[in-house]
Amino acid sequence: MKIKKTHKLSGWELRFYSHDSRSTQTEMKFSVFLPQGVEKIDSAIIWLSGLTCSEENFMAKSGIGEILRDTSTMIICPDTSPRWLDLPWEHESYDFGSGAGFYVNATTDWYKDHYQMYDYVNQEIYNMLIEHFDISDEKISIMGHSMWWHGALILWLKNPDKYQSVSAFSPIVNPSSCPWWQKAFTGYLWEDKGTWKQYDACELINSWAQNKNPILIDQWTVDEFLKKELLTQNFVEACKAQNQDLELHMREWYDHSYYFISSFLKHHIEFHLKNI
């Protein structure tokens, strides 16, 4: 594991790492925000970025430094897919392949050797927090934006003991009914609908009987993606049916950008610090 770049900040250090990933069989990159001057960093939040992002967008644009000042919590932000490969269709569109790993373990012949992003986050990134950054496995939360929060939610739903809380901005929650995911599911999982359901939060929560901390979601009400892709209402109904607490904020007049994220990030971090 190599440190590629370090920015020292006031009370914080921002580091960019690369390492050889077992899951993706490639070099992978991630970034971490580490508090300085605290006796021990005692908790961690995993941030999963949206389509087209790298490990840098969140760190550069979210304003996280000012929000995490005076806490003893770190944040880790992995890249959104393997890079430097040349698989079929991998670099042809913004919503599939590089920059769009969609958090699944691919099963198609083209992608199965490298696009194992579910395992990459759930095993490698998670274990790195414990082994390299000395975080307790009872002190890890997860959050994300857009496509990737779906990943965060799946991780949380399928591993109730691993993640203390989950939150999301403008998430995809019902991918089986969403054009983005139908394209991605087909490319990564082909037409095996049984496997599709294992990555669908609405499907998973329908068989959900855990008594967990509430979920927090901020959603833009006039989001151009809201109607076709995100299908928030389907998730609200699934939560209600399962008595799963959901703190949902429908924000009028916002958008799908990092300005939206930075605007409500403080509330999300406070939510995680309370539950972590």
Add this chain to the structure above:
Amino acid sequence: MKIKKTHKLSGWELRFYSHDSRSTQTEMKFSVFLPQGVEKIDSAIIWLSGLTCSEENFMAKSGIGEILRDTSTMIICPDTSPRWLDLPWEHESYDFGSGAGFYVNATTDWYKDHYQMYDYVNQEIYNMLIEHFDISDEKISIMGHSMWWHGALILWLKNPDKYQSVSAFSPIVNPSSCPWWQKAFTGYLWEDKGTWKQYDACELINSWAQNKNPILIDQWTVDEFLKKELLTQNFVEACKAQNQDLELHMREWYDHSYYFISSFLKHHIEFHLKNI
């Protein structure tokens, strides 16, 4: 004046404008961060970005929203040069021409019709704050990064009644002795050394007898530009000779990026709110 794009944020609104500029004879762009829910926006800070930046970099990367939350201060960020022209050498390098207006009123035949960035900020942006945003002319401060803070300092030194306070990150302070500026000065002002001195803070402060609020500077000690381009020590000595209060922080291990700016921006904003 047209609003091109608006992002509504939590307690704030971020707007991107374009307008026809009298000074540059082109369309110019700027952005503003406006508090919402306060009775009146009662003060303003002008932010002048560094080389290569547009009116968007500071808004996207500085974390200003979280810092200005709960104040009644707006911030305005103009683009760093005219655009959409095709003057000789204008787009050939990152440190001259487009994205590098360097805050002068050009006198060379090639640039004098459009590169009037001193007037653009000092007159048009300033008056826009008063006329369009209803800010008192006793409630305006100025700050900036790298090349442009030189602009901010020149504006402050040459117009002591217009700006209440000035602060800077990694500023250029002695441009006559700095390779960047020698190139820019020659391109914009040719070889008229008398005019060069009108845009050199060290020269100006040597004839400075105002009793003004202190200047605040944050400078990276291992800044790759520090030795050749920024020449901070020359300015320290000039201030000392004139009894000009200077709050200078030499920050070990930082860099020239927006991570550096976001790290200490809160202190700069507090400095301006105290003096504005």
